[in-house]
Amino acid sequence: MNNGVNDLRRAYLEFFESKDHLCLNSFSLVPQNDNSLLLINAGMAPLKPYFTGQEIPPRKRVTTCQKCVRTGDIDNVGKTARHLTFFEMLGNFSFGDYFKHEAIAWSWEFLTEVLKLDADRLYPSIYGEDEEAFEIWTKEVGVAPERITRFYRDPETGECDNFWEHGAGPCGPCSEIYYDRGEKYGCGKPDCKVGCDCDRFMEVWNNVFTQFNGDGHGGYEELSQKNIDTGMGLERLAVVMQDVDSVFDIDTMKAIRDKICEMSGKKYQVDALDDVSIRLITDHIRSSTFLISDGVTPSNEGRGYVLRRLIRRAAKHGRALGIKGTFMAKLSETVINECKDGYPELWEKREFIFKTLTAEEEQFNKTIDKGLEILAGMEEKLVAAGSKELSGEDTFKLYDTYGFPVDLTAEILEEKGFTYDAAGFEACMEKQRQTARAARKETNYMGADASVYDDIDLSVTSEFVGYDKTTSESTV
Numbered sequence: 434m435n436n437g438v439n440d441l442r443r444a445y446l447e448f449f450e451s452k453d454h455l456c457l458n459s460f461s462l463v464p465q466n467d468n469s470l471l472l473i474n475a476g477m478a479p480l481k482p483y484f485t486g487q488e489i490p491p492r493k494r495v496t497t498c499q500k501c502v503r504t505g506d507i508d509n510v511g512k513t514a515r516h517l518t519f520f521e522m523l524g525n526f527s528f529g530d531y532f533k534h535e536a537i538a539w540s541w542e543f544l545t546e547v548l549k550l551d552a553d554r555l556y557p558s559i560y561g562e563d564e565e566a567f568e569i570w571t572k573e574v575g576v577a578p579e580r581i582t583r584f585y586r587d588p589e590t591g592e593c594d595n596f597w598e599h600g601a602g603p604c605g606p607c608s609e610i611y612y613d614r615g616e617k618y619g620c621g622k623p624d625c626k627v628g629c630d631c632d633r634f635m636e637v638w639n640n641v642f643t644q645f646n647g648d649g650h651g652g653y654e655e656l657s658q659k660n661i662d663t664g665m666g667l668e669r670l671a672v673v674m675q676d677v678d679s680v681f682d683i684d685t686m687k688a689i690r691d692k693i694c695e696m697s698g699k700k701y702q703v704d705a706l707d708d709v710s711i712r713l714i715t716d717h718i719r720s721s722t723f724l725i726s727d728g729v730t731p732s733n734e735g736r737g738y739v740l741r742r743l744i745r746r747a748a749k750h751g752r753a754l755g756i757k758g759t760f761m762a763k764l765s766e767t768v769i770n771e772c773k774d775g776y777p778e779l780w781e782k783r784e785f786i787f788k789t790l791t792a793e794e795e796q797f798n799k800t801i802d803k804g805l806e807i808l809a810g811m812e813e814k815l816v817a818a819g820s821k822e823l824s825g826e827d828t829f830k831l832y833d834t835y836g837f838p839v840d841l842t843a844e845i846l847e848e849k850g851f852t853y854d855a856a857g858f859e860a861c862m863e864k865q866r867q868t869a870r871a872a873r874k875e876t877n878y879m880g881a882d883a884s885v886y887d888d889i890d891l892s893v894t895s896e897f898v899g900y901d902k903t904t905s906e907s908t909v
């Protein structure tokens with residue numbers, strides 16, 4: 434085994450197969466029969482019916498490597514060493530079968546015995562009041578008590594990173610495993626420790642013990658069927674195993690990164706701003722390629738808008754690097770080559786992927802120069818007026834006329850220390866929706882009132898980053 438991403442994925446799945454788990458293929462990024470989620474953001478998400486008892490699982494022990502998209506992490510991408518919008522989540526699941534003892538012991542066995550990671554660099558965390566997990570870690574696994582971090586609920590909000598819960602229903606404490614990457618990745622603050630937001634102590638694995646049924650108001654009942662739901666980021670594991678600086682340096686990602694450098698004539702790690710662009714494109718081309726292969730196409734609503742934003746953002750950063758013309762289709766060839774072993778659908782859908790990327794990029798390229806020029810003019814006016822906030826109307830004009838997703842405008846403004854009027858923008862959007870609705874009411878589509886379609890396109894635009902927030906953070 435050479436610690437390549439494909440080897441690590443196989444090693445994990447085979448390890449859990451050896452523990453009697455059934456290995457299932459990754460599910461689509463598009464949730465099936467689940468309106469609560471825009472895109473699959475965790476290994477457990479497509480398995481929900483097995484957890485709730487709605488459906489009988491093919492076996493009580495299942496293992497997967499699941500494609501995930503977390504748009505809630507988009508602002509971190511390119512800036513931290515560990516966040517991507519698209520990543521693969523390794524997971525082992527128990528539906529009313531094994532519980533904490535096995536889950537904890539196996540996660541430790543896999544990391545320290547199969548992968549032979551140095552146990553002195555691993556730090557478990559637990560939910561503050563989970564004495565059972567504490568006992569297992571200290572007495573059964575043999576981790577020194579002082580190496581275990583307890584995370585408590587925030588006394589004001591009641592929230593806790595280590596208690597998995599979404600409204601009413603099955604919920605429970607978590608136990609995470611962090612890897613100490615060493616001081617050079619730290620923030621340098623004297624209190625830098627597990628839980629710090631910097632890249633030193635990197636969360637690698639989260640074990641969720643769904644043992645309660647919550648009433649949604651802080652009341653919990655022990656479940657008779659206790660479940661295990663775990664998630665480990667494959668790219669993060671590869672960072673540890675390949676001993677590289679960030680997720681953008683692991684084998685599969687580096688191939689994409691190198692291709693971007695080749696296309697732009699830029700070298701990685703020469704200019705900090707260029708590096709952010711290179712990393713951002715490396716990430717966004719992966720998420721775009723995988724989303725299209727699962728049937729998502731660019732549009733102005735829902736999943737389609739997620740994709741549109743990713744492609745347009747990458748296209749804009751490609752320009753910043755000096756790449757001429759369309760480049761995403763060519764780049765997605767590298768993604769497909771790197772990932773087709775694990776995901777053969779990428780190869781099968783390659784023509785559709787190339788066509789979709791190029792069409793979207795071309796459409797954006799038609800207006801981007803003009804849009805950037807207009808935005809520069811707007812910025813000059815802001816400076817002259819001594820203001821730091823672009824009006825909602827101007828932000829809307831960029832969106833509506835020049836196809837600038839609002840976060841792209843926000844990002845360009847931010848580089849100069851400006852912001853935009855989000856409420857004003859939203860008001861313009863709402864006005865446009867109402868106009869569209871009124872127009873549809875007047876138009877009689879083949880004798881039917883077209884306003885019946887109104888519900889379909891309501892989930893638009895500016896809430897983008899928040900779409901999966903409620904279900905993405907600290908959730909496996």
Ligand code: ATP
Nearest residue numbers: 506516517520636637638639664665666907908909
């Ligand atoms: P973090 O606190 O670092 O943002 P998280 O607590 O949100 O991670 P979980 O929801 O617990 O993450 O997901 C399980 C695992 O998936 C994490 O331990 C991590 O290895 C991986 N993971 C989560 N978010 C990302 C991401 N944006 N990019 C790559 N891997 C991720």
Ligand code: MG
Nearest residue numbers: 506905906907
């Ligand atoms: Mg997170």
Ligand code: MG
Nearest residue numbers: 594636906907
């Ligand atoms: Mg976390």
Ligand code: MG
Nearest residue numbers: 609639907908
């Ligand atoms: Mg977590």
